[in-house]
Amino acid sequence: MLRDDINNALKEAMKAKDERKIATLRMINSTFKNADIEARATGKTLSDADLLPVLQKMIKQRQESKELYEKGGRPELAQQEGEEIxxxxxxxxxxxxxxxxxxxxxxxxAETGAASMKDMGKVVGALKSKFAGQMDFAKASALVKQKLGG
Structure with missing residues (x-):
């Protein structure tokens, strides 16, 4: 479904001649194909839930690039990265x-019965299974650590 949405948006962007969107959507499709090839080696097919971390990684890369461009005095490239994000x-x-x-x-x-830092993996695992793509797990991990007294 996610792939269909992206392909349909790509068609619309091509009709509208929106070059930035066309390039970004093609880049997403290319990244998905690379992820498919990697997954095929393990005999797995990727679902939409498996593709969400791929999108998050792409965003994180662009945020890092945007910061570097801003520090380097390249506002036009920083703006391009922001549009892609x-x-x-x-x-x-x-x-x-x-x-x-x-x-x-x-x-x-509460669900995992976590009481100490030893249980942090269980808690983060439970969060990842339920909320993939909906929260920043780096921040969530820090909060879990804080709540478990770490």
Missing amino acids: AIISSYLPKQMSDAEVTAAIDAAI
């Missing part, structure tokens, strides 16, 4: 608010 982000599920993340962490701690 916006296009890629539109295909991710809605991100959870801080309050929702905290509530999800509390629920996962």
Whole structure:
């Protein structure tokens, strides 16, 4: 379904002659194909849920590039990266608010019976299985660590 949405958006962008969107969507498709090839080696086929981390990684790369361009005095390239981030982000599920993340962490701690830092992996694993693509797991991990007294 995610691939279909991207391909349909690519067709629309081509009709509208939106060069930035065309290039970004083609880049997403190319990255997906590379991920498919890697997964095929293990005999796995990628679902939409498997592709969400790929999109998140692409966004993270662009954010890093944008910061470097801004520091290097290249505002036009920083703007280009920002536009790509916006296009890629539109295909991710809605991100959870801080309050929702905290509530999800509390629920996962209660659900897994976590009591100490030894249980952090269980809690983060439970969060990843339920909320893939909806929260920043680096921030969530830090919150879990804080709640478990680490």
